[in-house]
Amino acid sequence: MSGKTVHPKNADIHAKLRRNRLVKMNIPLMAMFLPVIAFYIVFKYIPMLGLVIAFKDYNFFDGIIGSEWVGLKHFSYLFANAHTRDIIYNTMLLSCLRVFVGFPFPIVLAIMLNEARKLWFKKAVQTLVYLPHFLSWIIVGGIVVTAFAEQSGVVNGVIRLLGLPSYAFLYHEGTWMAIFVGSSIWKEAGFSAIIYLAALTMIDPSLYEAANMDGAGKWRKIWHVTLPGIRPTIILMLILSMGHVMEVGFDHVYVLQNQVVSDVSEVISTYIFKIGLQGANFSVTSAMGLFESLIGIVLVLITNRIARAFDQGLW
Known part of the structure; x- marks a missing residue:
């Protein structure tokens, strides 16, 4: 040698x-x-x-x-107090609804935009669905409140035209939660779809050609080629979303909530604002914030551990 x-x-x-x-x-x-x-x-x-x-x-x-x-005095107070337990429950309920109900929408939107063949139509739709992300929740909340107002709202105006009585959407717990989740999807789904659109560009076009040769239709190509191709991105986004399960967001809830639906709209962020900043009870709200962060970390670790079982873990 x-x-x-x-x-x-x-x-x-x-x-x-x-x-x-x-x-x-x-x-x-x-x-x-x-x-x-x-x-x-x-x-x-x-x-x-x-x-x-x-x-x-x-x-x-x-x-x-x-x-x-x-x-641990303040932590004992939080878990012994029925009101704070309800607040934690409301936070988890609203956040889980927002994460799990809203999670598929960016994926569906990205696939639909990817399948669009008219470039002008694709760009127009992208602009329309991306725009709400750049509006603050003050503006979005104002639009939502105006649209669903009982007397002057557009939605109730249409209902009255159909001969039906108007309905106080924002003053009933079920419809308030539906509006909360729907407004979140409307605001963020378009921008979140950008990540999935980027992932779609990485799929090998030859896979679609092979599917065409096998006689696969549009739906089968989406199910067997598109979704598996972006699966790592979907799992990554799910893991990151789980870290925000306890973070509903202050401004989103605050601009929509009212006293009538306070039993479901009072969450950790609004509790911290009212008790911590307005009531100057910083120790209790710091304990609540620390608890919120710890739950987020635990959920991320659990989700990542499950993803690792399918060789799709973040680390």
């Missing part, structure tokens, strides 16, 4: 030179990433230090360090 042997010292020098060259090539990318790192450090990780007040009787005069340590 012939060949030149490379001295270990020379090999180390060459490896170091390659690493330095790669670092220099990626300096612009790393510079672009610095604001992202700074954002997460300043607004995500540093505030975590404040979670210690969940274990203290915090007040402004004594500060975080000087406040009395009370251990």
Whole structure:
């Protein structure tokens, strides 16, 4: 066997030179990433230090360090109080409805847009379904409240034209939850579909050609080629969605809720706002927020573990 042997010292020098060259090539990318790192450090990780007040009787005069340590007192209060248990239940119910009912819509929308053959039609629909994402929940909530108002709403106007009595959609628990979930889907489904559209471009066109040769119709190609092709993306998005099961969102609920449906519309985020910010009870609401985050982490880990059983785990 012939060949030149490379001295270990020379090999180390060459490896170091390659690493330095790669670092220099990626300096612009790393510079672009610095604001992202700074954002997460300043607004995500540093505030975590404040979670210690969940274990203290915090007040402004004594500060975080000087406040009395009370251990799990506030957590005991949360789980012993029937009202807070109802709030946790409402949060999980609304969030699960939003996640599981709304989850298939971006997938269906992406497949429908991918199947559209008229480019002008595809672009027009994409623009219309993407637009709500860029509107704040204040605007979207105003549109929803106006549309479903009992006296002047468009929906009740149509109902009255049909000879039926108007209905207070926003003042009945069942219809309020349906409007909550529907408005969430309307606002976010279009933008979420972008991820699935990107995944669809990665499917090998030869698979569709083979399906055509086998005589597969449109539905069979979607079921046997399209959906398996984007399955890793679907599972990834599901895992990420499970991390937000306890996060219904403050602004969405706040602009739609009213006292009549408070039994189902009072959630953790509105509880933290009313009790923590308006009532200055920071320790209890910090305990609630910590509990919310822990549940989210646990759900992500469980979902990822299940996905790993099918070789589709995130890590």
